[in-house]
Amino acid sequence: MQTIINNRGNERMPEKQWKGRVKSIYYLSLFILSLLIFSSCTGRTKPSSAADTIAIAPAPTFVADSAMAYVVAQCNFGARVPGSAAHEACGNWIVAQFQSFGAEVIEQRTTLKGYDGQPLPCRNIQARLNGDSPDRILITAHWDSRAWADNDRDAANHRTPVIAANDGASGVAVMLEMARLIHAMGLNYGVDFVCFDVEDQGTPQWAEESSDEGDEETGFWCLGSKYWAEQAFAAGYHARYAINLDMVGGRDSRFLMEGYSKHYGLTLVNMVWHLADQLGYGTYFPLRNSGYVTDDHVPVNRIAGIPAIDIIPNVDDPHSSFGPTWHTVNDTPENIDPEVLRAVGQTLLQLIYNDN
Helix, strand or coil, rough: CEECCCCCCCCCECCCCCCCCCCCCCCCCHHHHHHHHHHHHHHCCCCCCCCCCCCCEEEEEEEEHHHHHHHHHHHCCCCCCCCCHHHHHHHHHHHHHHHHHCCCCEEEEEEEECCCEEEEEEEEEEEEEEECCEEEEEEECCCCCCCCCCCCCCHHCCCCCCCHHHHHHHHHHHHHHHHHHHHCCCCCEEEEEEEEECCCCCCCCCCCCCCCCCEECCCCCHHHHHHHHHHHHHHHHCCCCCEEEEECCCCCCCCCCCHHHHHHHHHHHHHHHHHHHHCCCCCCCCCCCCCCCCCCHHHHHCCCCCCCCECCCCCCCCCCCCCCCCCCCCCCCCEEEEEHHHHHHHHHHHHHHCCC
16 A cells, blocks of 8 residues: 655555545535535525524434444454455345345445455445335445454554454444334435445555556555446446445544545535534534545546545544554454444434435
């Protein structure tokens, strides 16, 4: 993994982690305009001035303990490294969970090329609720575990697979709980939940330089979402918007407004962050900008052509802006905060049901 020097001087940051710090001022007038544009597109939530609050429609109550149980269940399979027995077993479990919530599950199985030129089995899992509806939204997260804890403080752990409670399982857990609640309450339009595979197998920090840098935008990261986006574009798939969840359960998480998200989905970013604040989750969703993050929303935007945003943490930690457990052996369930899962899940449920 390539690194860059950030503006703190000696701290080195992985390229996947941040591609630069962005400093900008948030213009209130732009937010008002964005909300008006959003309301004209959806025909729903319509604040008319800065003093107005976003209309809150009846929505399910996100159950954090249930989501936490889904995190633990995934981790109990072990590290879900593509090609491993744990990966296959957990994938089967994810499929069964979505099916139990009335979803139609479509799997994409293919073989992709890893950073070292070796084949990587890929299994994308898409669960469709209200599959007959042409009006759809897309919620995504990756479900694979990184094969190497290459950001661990102990170099002896750098080739140890990551349990990936936060960096993988948390996003899937939020989607599963959302699917359970939507199935129980019903919804007037369709929701697609996609579990991307082979997101987290990018070049290890300890690997030798390679002449093949992979995809121009994502390197060897986000391989499953790139494949999914290519297939979705070819099939003419369309969704109103997409929201990607990555590391949405870590303790002390703060989700800033990420650069690519604002570039491709400024209206949606404004709506999500202000809605979270109104629901009482402003501590987790501060109205602040972050840098550009190479994540699964990038292929969804650039290849599938669907406006996609990323909910991903930016933590003030000297070892990693993604938090102290990122790509370490400490990314385990005891370091997950159910209240963070709740903040993310309830905000998204409210967003969805405001447009129901």
